[in-house]
Amino acid sequence: MRETVSADNRPYHHGDLRRALIDAARRLLERDGPSALSLRAVAREAGVSPAAPYHHFKDKGELLDAVAHEGWDMLNQAMGKARAEAKSLGDRMVALGVAYVCFARDNPSLYRVMYDGSRDKDDLPEHARRQDDSAYFHVRDTLVEAGADPNDEISLELATSAAWCAAHGLAEMASFKLFDHLKDAVGGEEAFFRGILSHMRVFADQPPK
Amino acid sequence: MRETVSADNRPYHHGDLRRALIDAARRLLERDGPSALSLRAVAREAGVSPAAPYHHFKDKGELLDAVAHEGWDMLNQAMGKARAEAKSLGDRMVALGVAYVCFARDNPSLYRVMYDGSRDKDDLPEHARRQDDSAYFHVRDTLVEAGADPNDEISLELATSAAWCAAHGLAEMASFKLFDHLKDAVGGEEAFFRGILSHMRVFADQPPK
DNA sequence: AAGGCATCTTGACAATGCTTAGATTTGTCC
DNA sequence: GGACAAATCTAAGCATTGTCAAGATGCCTT
Incomplete structure (x- = not known):
């Protein structure tokens, strides 16, 4: 049949x-x-x-890749949502950063698989940066909206990369107890995220340069 | 015998x-x-x-811990050296950041073991932040030297943590091919490191806030 | 010298990634 | 409609891993 x-x-x-x-x-x-x-x-x-x-x-790594793929899709979606829902234009970058870190906090195991270095990945997966609705381009486009020169490709990519590095670093660090008293002192975890990110020029209200 | x-x-x-x-x-x-x-x-x-x-x-994890311990010692030492050898006072923070990222680049496997999440570590190891010559305190003290208020403990720890997050994020990202053309465009890998770090206010010449 | 103790070896167990060979179902072609 | 090929799954097995229990081996103290 x-x-x-x-x-x-x-x-x-x-x-x-x-x-x-x-x-x-x-x-x-x-x-x-x-x-x-x-x-x-x-x-x-x-x-x-x-x-x-x-x-x-083909092997275990390919299964993990498939799982990671869905993780990247979820991240892209979360970033798109955060960008769309950001109150003001000046708040968009921080909202993107917070969304990124919150995703890592809410899906810690999945996030680890996405960045798992045991599989041989010499780069971020395609769908994390190529597609128009990818997390990478959400950041890039938001920087342009905030006033960055869209013609200065190098500076734009540098700024986007800097934002990504900062968010990833924070995402990996945020689970350490070392930061617990800081989270309390500044009034909660999200406030802590904003506090850290605000030290990055790319997340400030004014565009870089 | x-x-x-x-x-x-x-x-x-x-x-x-x-x-x-x-x-x-x-x-x-x-x-x-x-x-x-x-x-x-x-x-x-x-x-x-x-x-x-x-x-x-006791088990494999304890061996890994011992290896990681030596890695942290090496990092502390590299940071201390970079701090001491920095040309100007304004260059110290960037020099520290570059030293951190270069250590990760030059000891990629060791760096992975140091941050290995498979072992149950809910915090950075003691010797990475307690001792006076630890990497954490090198960063903290340098921020004070650069003008940060040593009495505002919370702000100081936030800034130190922000610097650490940024450097760690960059260290983990720097191996991706995605950045190869950027490294070329800005004139080499170290220039790329400085370019990314310069987007972080904590690595700028002026102290935060 | 003799026992005590830390150290090292042997052998074993369960779990894992992966391969090969065989069984079973499914789709296709005449 | 029936045979054949392909896709899908199982069974069994191999090499490797982390870990443990017992026994062997050499060092140190008394």
Whole structure:
């Protein structure tokens, strides 16, 4: 019978094991953290044999890449939302930075997988910076809106990169206890994020240069 | 016979296996990267049985901690040197930042171990921020030298933390190919580091606020 | 000299990533 | 409609890993 699923051409045995494996991996990630994420555990969680994933992913790294891919999509979306909802034009950059750091705080395991250095990635994934609605371009375009010269490509990329570095650094540091008393002193975690980011010229109201 | 450290066979017990294991680990790290650093490989490199390390370290994590400890010492030292050798007082903060990023660039595997999140570390290690000659205090004291109010503890810690976040973020990003053309455009890698750091108010000539 | 103790080895266990061979289902072509 | 090829899954196995329990080995103190 060529019953199958309407538009999808993927429902052979299991239905859609590839999808199920990614979901299982993300479930395990949230529940037990990155160190507990073994390929066999994912297969177990999805209810298939330990070798089944190899028909959908070349190796464990490719599964992780697929999971990371969805993480980048979520980040792009969160950044787009923050940009759209920012009160004032001058607040947009900070709103983007806070959104970035909050995403990392709310999805710590996923964030780790996205930047996992154990897989050989000599660059950020394409969809983090190429597409028009990518996080990178949200930052870049917002800098232009804030007054940066769109023709000075180098300066613009430098500023965008600086913002990205600052946000990433803060995202990785924010979980350390070292900062707990600072968070309290400035009135909460988000205020702390803003306090740190405000030390970066790119996140100030005035455009760089 | 207490001599017998001759060329071929292993000595009586072993002179200082703990030391030898740390050295072997660092050798493997530099040669094959962090993913190749297994406890058994370290034992093999040191010429002992796979279970020998357990008489000197509780588990693999404790070996890694010892390796990271030496990494932090090296970082502290590099920061101290950069601070001492900085041409002008206004250049000190940037010199510290560049020294930090260069350390990460020159010891990428070691740097990863120092920040490795797989081990349960809810904070930076003590010696990275407590001792008077720690990297953290080098940054803090330099900010005061540059004019920051030493009595406003909160602002001072915020600024120090901001500098640390920025440097760490840049250190982790700098290896991505994404930045290669920027490095070329601004005239080399160190110039790129300075270019990124100059977007952070804490690294500017004037003290924050 | 003798026992005590730290150190190191042997052997083992469970878990992991991955491969090969075989089984089962599905789609396609005549 | 039926045979054949391809896709999907399982079973079994290999090499490697972290860790532990027992036993061997050499050093030190008494």
